[in-house]
Amino acid sequence: MVFYISFVAGAISAVFIIPLVYSVVKAFLGIGPSGEVQVAPPIQEIIHTDGGQYRSEENYAPKLTGKLLYWFCNFLSTPFGRKWVLEKLMRKNHLFDSRKRYLPEAATFYPTPPFVPFPEESVREDGRNEKEEIETLMYSSAHKNSSDSDGFVFPTILDYLDSYRSGRVTPAVVAERIIESIHASDSLSPPLRAFVQWNETEIRKQALESTRRYSEKDNIRPLEGVPVGVKEEYLAANYRLLNGFSFLPVCAQNLDRRRQESEPVERLLRAGAVLIGITNMHEAGVGSSGSNINKLHQTARNPYDTDRYPGGCSSGSAAAVASGLVPMALG
Numbered sequence: 381m382v383f384y385i386s387f388v389a390g391a392i393s394a395v396f397i398i399p400l401v402y403s404v405v406k407a408f409l410g411i412g413p414s415g416e417v418q419v420a421p422p423i424q425e426i427i428h429t430d431g432g433q434y435r436s437e438e439n440y441a442p443k444l445t446g447k448l449l450y451w452f453c454n455f456l457s458t459p460f461g462r463k464w465v466l467e468k469l470m471r472k473n474h475l476f477d478s479r480k481r482y483l484p485e486a487a488t489f490y491p492t493p494p495f496v497p498f499p500e501e502s503v504r505e506d507g508r509n510e511k512e513e514i515e516t517l518m519y520s521s522a523h524k525n526s527s528d529s530d531g532f533v534f535p536t537i538l539d540y541l542d543s544y545r546s547g548r549v550t551p552a553v554v555a556e557r558i559i560e561s562i563h564a565s566d567s568l569s570p571p572l573r574a575f576v577q578w579n580e581t582e583i584r585k586q587a588l589e590s591t592r593r594y595s596e597k598d599n600i601r602p603l604e605g606v607p608v609g610v611k612e613e614y615l616a617a618n619y620r621l622l623n624g625f626s627f628l629p630v631c632a633q634n635l636d637r638r639r640q641e642s643e644p645v646e647r648l649l650r651a652g653a654v655l656i657g658i659t660n661m662h663e664a665g666v667g668s669s670g671s672n673i674n675k676l677h678q679t680a681r682n683p684y685d686t687d688r689y690p691g692g693c694s695s696g697s698a699a700a701v702a703s704g705l706v707p708m709a710l711g
Contacts, residue, residue: 441473450627534704540606544594551594551605551654555587558607558656561705573680574699576612577619578657586654593652601652608653609700609709612661614642624663626674644710656706660696670695 444452455461470476535543543549559580565572590605592598610616613623617640641649649655660680663672670689671679680695682688683703690698694711701709 441469535707537603537606537707540707541604544590544605545600547594551587551590552584554605554607555583555654555656558705559583562657565703565705568686570681570686571678572683572686572699572703573660573678574683574696574703574705575609575657576660576677576696579618582618583654583656586649590652590654601650603648604652606653606708607656607706608648609656609659609697609706610645610648611694611697611710612658613665614645614710616641616645616655616658619658622676624661624665624672624674624677626676648710658696659694659700659709659711662693662695665693668692670698 442452456466540554544551559578562575562578565574587605593600593604612621615621640646645655660670660672660677662668662670663674663677668691670691670693672695673679680690680699682690683699689695690702692698692711694709697709697711700706
């Protein structure tokens with residue numbers, strides 16, 4: 381019996397371990413298809429020559445999924461893995477070639493848009509600060525409140541700000557309603573799954589601070605109390621950076637975490653927005669359907685037809701805004 385259990389355990393281990401070892405050995409020895417590095421021709425030859433094409437090169441990288449991918453990421457995070465395997469894989473796949481190639485022209489995007497220089501004298505010529513500039517843009521004639529329309533609409537950023545300033549509602553009350561709405565949307569069948577991470581304590585803390593500022597008229601910021609969602613590929617304090625995955629590889633933990641927030645998130649918070657939470661996304665952001673099949677995230681749904689996907693890799697942000705949970709979200 382003991383022999384039988386040991387044999388089965390060894391066989392199962394071999395199924396997972398052997399492919400991993402094989403991939404590591406191949407990467408270490410540099411085994412795999414290789415091709416001569418081709419220098420890209422000048423862009424003029426590509427544009428003005430009929431049928432001009434780049435010649436694709438064969439690259440090599442182990443194809444791993446699931447547990448093997450998880451273990452491989454952990455292995456690449458070790459000193460040996462980084463030095464002898466990760467670097468070898470990067471070289472084998474020509475990721476360092478751009479450092480050695482000579483490009484005959486500067487980087488250019490085609491078609492080239494016309495360049496219109498911005499007159500220096502018109503930059504804040506009236507001495508307005510950043511807050512005043514933002515408010516001027518938001519309240520310009522090009523932006524209208526949702527109350528101007530008789531159709532089916534959700535509150536806009538301006539609607540939230542007007543309600544807060546008039547005292548009709550407070551950011552704290554709005555935050556409580558959004559928290560209730562998120563729970564209600566995820567209790568549906570199928571669940572909306574617009575948000576995949578949210579911290580109710582942190583939401584209430586930010587909302588109460590905005591409420592205090594309105595009450596005391598204390599340095600009210602341009603987006604004070606406006607709820608916002610952030611896609612799971614942005615750094616945000618108190619939240620995990622998962623990029624749509626159901627696990628957090630060790631190699632993802634080695635990112636530069638000196639910053640608590642990505643620049644867009646930091647600017648929103650500095651402007652007074654209340655971060656409601658982290659929105660769903662296509663796994664790794666590598667698809668356009670918005671589907672995510674892992675158990676942690678599940679697939680975000682189109683709020684107008686839950687049998688359909690929202691589309692795009694920022695599916696949760698789209699669903700959050702389209703359902704009215706928040707008036708804006710980073711995607």
